[in-house]
Amino acid sequence: MSIKVVIDRCVSCGVCVKECPVAAIAMNEENLPEINLDKCTLCGICIDKCPTGAIVRTHQAQKAQEDYDQYRGIMVVAEREDGEIARVTYELLGKATRLSTHLKQPVTAVHLGPATDQEVRELIASGADRVIIVENEELNIPLVGVRARALHDLVVDELPEIILAGSTSQGRPLLSKLAVKFQTGLTADCTGLDVEMPDRHLLQTRPAWGGSIMATILTAHNRPQMATVRPRVMRRLKPDYNRKGEVIRIKTRPENVEDPVKFIELIKESTSKVRLDNADIIVSGGRGIKSPDNFTLIEKLANLLNGAVGSSRPPVDDGWIDHAHQVGQTGRTVAPKLYVAVGISGAIQHLVGMQSSECIVAINKDQEAPILKVADYAIIGDLFKVVPEMIKALEKRQQ
Ligand SMILES: Cc1cc2nc3c(=O)[nH]c(=O)nc-3n(C[C@H](O)[C@H](O)[C@H](O)COP(=O)(O)OP(=O)(O)OC[C@H]3O[C@@H](n4cnc5c(N)ncnc54)[C@H](O)[C@@H]3O)c2cc1C
Ligand code: SF4
Ligand code: SF4
Known part of the structure; x- marks a missing residue:
């Protein structure tokens, strides 16, 4: 262990010089304290007395460097x-x-x-x-x-x-x-x-x-x-x-x-009906959907793609859809093969929950929306026109 003065924190008050019992500290010509490590007994008094915390122990840094x-x-x-x-x-x-x-x-x-x-x-x-x-x-x-x-x-x-x-x-x-x-x-x-x-x-x-x-x-x-x-x-x-x-x-x-704690039984949390975690395809709706009724569009598209329904946080906060569907920092982290983000801007809290998806498709009317930076494909347009067209095309393919 050693000690050192962090010069940026020192206000040149001289307290450490007065307090050191073995006179190991002296002010130099720049009016900054210098510690004579040959004299210092590492008693720690100067560390406690310094009003700005400018004197610190350095053993951890040195030890780590050596190790x-x-x-x-x-x-x-x-x-x-x-x-x-x-x-x-x-x-x-x-x-x-x-x-x-x-x-x-x-x-x-x-x-x-x-x-x-x-x-x-x-x-x-x-x-x-x-x-x-x-x-x-x-x-x-x-x-x-x-x-x-x-x-x-x-x-x-x-x-x-x-x-x-x-x-x-x-x-x-x-x-x-x-x-x-x-x-x-x-x-x-x-x-x-x-x-x-x-x-x-x-x-x-x-x-x-x-x-x-x-x-x-x-x-x-x-x-x-x-x-x-x-x-x-x-x-x-x-x-x-x-x-x-x-x-x-x-x-x-x-x-x-050997452990004082004894294992009795593992009781798994009852799984939610929403299996976002294992879905290969997720279609998520955001605030751009505008009303809870419009989530039927998202559900329809998800069903036709055989996928699950996700959501950004605002629809959950507004009670349009259950929290179990929320993707993001305070929701689920997902990585499906296909993630379709409909009317979602791409805030960082949403991105951390879906950015590892294999293929991301963003449907947004704003070509500056951050989601486009992570999207593999972007459809710039009004979701109320784009999504019904997609539904129509998929239904036609299934006939
Ligand atoms: C601590 C914390 C945790 C959070 N956790 C999460 C989380 O887990 N998940 C999450 O999602 N968010 C989370 N958030 C919220 C996050 O910061 C954003 O506010 C949120 O993700 C925005 O949701 P959104 O993209 O649906 O809405 P907005 O940002 O309002 O975006 C709506 C988008 O819809 C587009 N749009 C609107 N109308 C149309 C239209 N007709 N056609 C096409 N596009 C249209 C707009 O261009 C816009 O890009 C968290 C925030 C905090 C502070
Ligand atoms: S640790 Fe003790 S001996 Fe060393 S400089 Fe500070 S007050 Fe002086
Ligand atoms: S007590 Fe602290 S602030 Fe005062 S001179 Fe010594 S190191 Fe600098």
């Missing part, structure tokens, strides 16, 4: 849903693979609990260079304490530079516990991830201040760097079954799987 080079590789924490590896795991592997091309480091998928050979093959095909399976049966049970201890031991052994997990009921508490143990930063709910070279910082982008800005956060002085990402925000890579990877099967220490 940086030990941390290598990207670790993706796999999770399971309904008895199989969850889709978010493959999406994270896709992102990790893209990041690894800059970092030139391997991507390791960690599966806490037994996994089949077929599942391991799928992880490798989706981007994992290495798969570590921690085979203790107890890890199948979603007890966060047990899983966090097993993962902690693995991270100590592996020292990954970056750890990614789903922003889910499994991933969020797991990485929170780990971040506290490692005294490092964690950004939840990222919508974008990138790396800054040559510093190897993970740039973690997410909505902030109630969604009014997009903040890019980095963990400059600590490792590992950790982030969680909501399902369907990142794109899964097309599986490549010719990829080869290293498979490591281990067991965690028996004391790690």
Whole structure:
């Protein structure tokens, strides 16, 4: 540990000079305090007494700098849903693979609990260079304490530079516990991830201040760097079954799987009738629809395309449609094959919920609407003319 003066904060009051019990601080010719580190006993008195917080401890920054080079590789924490590896795991592997091309480091998928050979093959095909399976049966049970201890031991052994997990009921508490143990930063709910070279910082982008800005956060002085990402925000890579990877099967220490919390039963939230999450096609209506009755147009188009009905937030706020249909930051995150945005301007809070869709079609009368920046196809025109024409054409095709 060391201490230093942050010159920008110093007001040259001289308090630290007077308070230092070993006369380790003196004002220089520019009337700024200088600390003689040979004399300083690191008692911390000047830190407490400085009225502007201009004297700080620097051990974390120094330590991190020294440790940086030990941390290598990207670790993706796999999770399971309904008895199989969850889709978010493959999406994270896709992102990790893209990041690894800059970092030139391997991507390791960690599966806490037994996994089949077929599942391991799928992880490798989706981007994992290495798969570590921690085979203790107890890890199948979603007890966060047990899983966090097993993962902690693995991270100590592996020292990954970056750890990614789903922003889910499994991933969020797991990485929170780990971040506290490692005294490092964690950004939840990222919508974008990138790396800054040559510093190897993970740039973690997410909505902030109630969604009014997009903040890019980095963990400059600590490792590992950790982030969680909501399902369907990142794109899964097309599986490549010719990829080869290293498979490591281990067991965690028996004391790690002992826990004062006992698992009794998993009760799943009753699923909504609206299956936006798994729909291949979604037709969403926004404020441009103008009235609840006009949602029948959206429903008709969605039915003809065999898709689901989505919505931006204003129709939900106005009670035109149930919240279960809302797409966006405070609604669902979706990534269908086709997303048709009808009368939706494309505010950032809406875009974060649908921008990973494979094909986006925007129907809007305003050719400056932000939705057009993410749209693959745009139909500029009055939706009350365009949508009925589409319905007519689709009905004709079905006859
Ligand atoms: C904390 C927070 C969270 C939020 N969460 C969400 C969220 O989860 N999801 C969400 O969607 N929003 C969310 N919002 C709201 C968001 O900021 C926008 O206000 C909202 O997305 C705008 O909805 P809209 O595009 O339907 O309406 P508007 O922005 O009013 O856009 C209407 C569009 O319809 C077009 N239009 C009008 N008439 C016609 C016509 N006849 N033919 C063709 N086009 C027409 C207009 O050109 C315009 O582009 C959130 C906001 C905050 C602050
Ligand atoms: S930490 Fe203590 S010894 Fe060191 S400069 Fe500050 S007051 Fe003086
Ligand atoms: S006490 Fe703080 S503000 Fe005052 S001279 Fe020392 S470092 Fe500067």
